[in-house]
Amino acid sequence: MAFNRKTLSGSALIVLGVLLVAVLLLANVLLRGARLDLTQGHLYTLSDGTRNILKSIDEPINLYFFYSDRGSQELPQVRAYATRVREMLQEMAAHAGGKLKLHLIDPLPFSEDEDRAASMGLQSIPVSAAGDKIFLGIAGTNSTNGQAAIPFLQPDKEAFLEYDLAKLIHELEVPRKPLVGLLSGLPLAAGFDPATRQMRQAWAVDQQWTQLFDVKNLDAATLKTIEPDMNVLIVVQPRQLPEDAQFAIDQFVLRGGHLLVFVDPMAELDDSGADPNNPMAAMMADKSSDLPRLFKAWGIEYDPHQVVLDRSRALAVSVGEGQAPVRHPGILGLTAADLNHDDVVTASLNTINVTSAGHFDLAKDAGDAKLEPLIQTSSDATSVASDRLRMLSDPSSLLADYKPGGSPYLIAARLSGKLKSAFPERKGEGVLAQAKDQAQAQVVLVADTDLLSDRMWVQVRSFLGQPLMNAFANNGDFAVNVVDNLAGSSDLIAIRGRATSQRPFTTVDAIKRSADDRFRAKERDLQRELADTERKLTELQGAKSQDQALVLSPEQKSELDNFLQRKVEIRKELRAVRRQLDAQIESLGTRLKLINILLMPLLVTFGALAYAWWRAQRRRAAQGGRP
Template identity: 40%
Template sequence: MEGTPKVAATEPMAETRAPRAAPRRRLLSAAGLLAALILVIGVNVLAETFLARYRIDLTEQRLYTLSDGTKSVLRAIPEPITVRLYYSSRLGRDIPVYAAYATRVRELLHEYAALAGGQIRLEFYEPEPFSEVEDRALAYGLQGVPVDQSGEQVFFGLAATNLLDEERTIPFFQPERERFLEYDLTRLVFELSNPRRPKVGVMTGLPMNGEMRGPMGRPTPPWVVMTQMRQFLSVQDVALDVAEIPADIDVLMVAHPQGLGDQTQYAIDQFVMRGGKLMLVLDPHSEAQAARPGPGGMPTRETASDLPRLLETWGVRYDKDQVAGDLRGAMRVRAGERERVQAVDYVAWFTTSGPGQINRDDPATGQLNQISVASAGFLAKRDGAGITFEPLVTTSPEAAPVPAEKVRLEPNPTQILAEFRPGNEKLVLAARVRGELPSAFPDGPPPAEEGAQAPERTQPHRARSEGPANLVVIADSDLLEDRFWVRVQDFFGQQVATPFADNGALVVNLLDTLSGSDALIGLRSRGESRRPFELVDAMRRQAEADFRAREQALQKRLEETEAKLRELRRGTGEAGRADPVLTPEQRAAIDAARADILDTRRELRAVQRDLRREIEGLQTTLRLANIVAVPVVVALIAIALGFWRIRRRARRAHEPHEATA
């Protein structure tokens, strides 16, 4: 009896508290949302202020992670550099691939500026048509590209300057070179930080600078590769008997060294030991030398070059008595006796253009398409050598060594081809070599020859290289000669060179990369921000393979019917003469041929339409998946969470009643 009034007294109290608690809860909820908003803004402000330099690169190919070489270049900038990016947003709207590429360029530039400690100043411009910004972009030499017939140009280039008004530009960011974006930007910064033009010393017995030939002593022009080198680099000739390489030379190019004395070999060795960059071009048989008359008027028999003492010490294996032969890229030459001259594949002369033959990850070779060589040797890393041996140019797998004596004097391409047995391994024709190297002269300079005075040297002897040495070794000197990679023609008194191979670009690119710092040499290609639809591409290729055969059959039928129609229209009378009057049978045949042509063209259009429809259908499916699938998944997750919360609240609501009961 006493419990009844207590229950009745508590129920009204609960009813009077509920209306007061609701506004308080709403107030607390609003305050919580406001506090969360303030917290989010504060965290973002603090992160932007203190954590801007700390980033996480979650891309698959580490697109935004800079290499150690780039970081060292950025930290060593002595004076401020201003970098101006000119980008037309219309280019990204019309061609989306450029929008993604532009985003990557901007992000990478911000990363450069953050690591440079204020020494890189960034400026971004939107060039409008006929504006001052467009005029400045053109004045820097940036490339404007028309997007339609109105003549309006879009820009996507970069211009950078230092305090000395030195300029470096990237006229237009080509998507094909996106893999080398970091190298190009770092190279630009390095050149503005070190404006001195690199000097390349050339030591060779080949007539790369031209020579006096013939009984009248007429001069021959320089080789095209030498002309290109002088356009981009400061080139200085170095004597073959030099005792010390000049200290101002950054890169030494030694091409086809023959009979070099110990003093000269010691000079090359010490140049590498003190940090100089070396391009060594060897050859088991120089076709250029074999085609030139010797002192007695006959070609010389000694056509091989080698530096065994240096190569063995530095860990590179090379045999001057072996030539690389390649069946896949063999050049066709005329061979045989006078009565039976025929075209034969000469395996000792070949081009490298197949997949995997040219290193696509190296900035010097990444965009080259074809290299031509003649009687080339091959290289390898010696067992146990502590060097990094990176192939740049290789043969195809259908290659094998050929004794060099078979290509010297009077080679027989037919016999060489008949005896050639290709293996299943690529041979390395050119390679980068890096590592700490010992000197080939550990006991110091070689003694002077009897009766000769010891040469004066300004540099002390070094028994090991100062840090990692950087070399490029090429096993063919004939890739430098004009006839193997370029056609030179006279055009109204001027010599015009038309390359059919990338030999000249290979040499200039290698010298260019060697002339940079060690940080630049260590840079390699990166991934691309473009992620193609591989499934779409595979379906496109399969669809084309399925439909092209039918399309070709219909096209052939169409051509045959049209030819028949032309014959019927001409008409023929007696004695095979043309008759302008057509018989009813001929008219009926013409009408049938026309109907056949219309039907064939209709089927051809249907085939082409089916080809496009299947590809477009897949693209539509992928778009719907990207646009619809993700929101649907999020909505389903939200619905599931909602049901879970409702059930959880219902369960909690029942718990007090069960306890009261």
């Protein structure tokens, strides 16, 4: 009987082993490529936009990840980020159906790989005083010998890693320059200036657009349709556009076109109302712009006669020769805190200067339309009639009766949603009454045109016959970033910043902050007592005669001794704060080690013993119930 039991037990183990192998082989076949992402923020799950870009690849694309593995042995942060990049690239290659080929290269110093990395546009950075350099960049090629590269992958931009990689692949997939239409009511391009009777230079932002994109200027008077292969349409200072031009913009957006609009309640460089025979004509002319019919249909509220004031962001301006600069609440220097750092367009920007800007809001009947802030004021802002800024001699007068609204005003925003036509009465073949295939709109609205002008962000000088630009704000970067973003496919635009792989020790950081606050408080106490002691010593010194000036009086000696004793006590307290900090961190680490090393194994052991006891009880109960 014992022999049969042993035989059965051995046979059962063999059968279970065979079944386990069979299940593993079957799972390897049926679940090949399957992944389960349980990380916080789904770090290893590609967005739908990235998946669509990868599926649309027609010709093979080669990506070369140049990473100095050996050269970064002493740089744990770089190594961790390189691992994150490699895993993201491998995930993309797995979803590209074999059309994306990944090459991992460690470019050693003075090697052919290092020369190749440099020739493909990658940049090495020094990491030591000895001049050691590392590469951490990606280059790509397509079947037509086209190239694109990310010179260096910055770890602090990990939130936009997926976007940057998808953009690189998209550029290799569609290698031509994006076609950009420009419909402008301002003199952005170079040309003849009738007011000065001289040739004028192109605005710096127009020069940047022309270098990076295939820009095609459009005429509002003759515009009736916008060609379907136009990647982006830029509309600047639209004043009294003909109805046909507005209808062309309307249909372009509904067909899935990407639109960038700059309007302004007071465009200071709009010279359309200038009259050489009447110098006052330009000053009194209406310089506002609007797209009232389109904005109303899209659920956008915008008042072309209201400007935003923000005393917290006011820039200092000169009001006259020999007078001190005065802060102008209508000329704003918006900071990084006023920019959306979750959007790739404004994520890396720090300063945007605007003047006499308007603001947008979402109408109550906007339906499913959404406004996502890109640039906004502080909560200390308000709005006033634009006429108050006309012929203004004293900017401080704008602060009279200043009443902040308590919430930020949107100066630039993304508009998304399923939009409807502003011209429902127009019928005919190809005319759309609403967005094509219920597609989401891709529109960026900016309530200031002056931010494009050179005076707000750049100094342009001539050097050896070439313009040399010295930027003091990020206006130009914003103008380029937003067009570059809109020039991509809708899938690329849909990719947003995501969580990073870094997991800070929040509890330890909180302990350090608390200890640092106490440390700084003790330091302030010491500085205050030192100042009080010096003051008392000075008072006692002043009461002494001249022949005793170099001799310490008993009172001075007592004060000095008291201070020195107190200084020693405070230094002891500071060291105690530091020791307490170290003790708290060490105690936390000890608790975590106990949980991981001792408690978890004990819980697993107790669970296994409990399960074994339960099984034994069931067997006994089953044996006891047999006849």
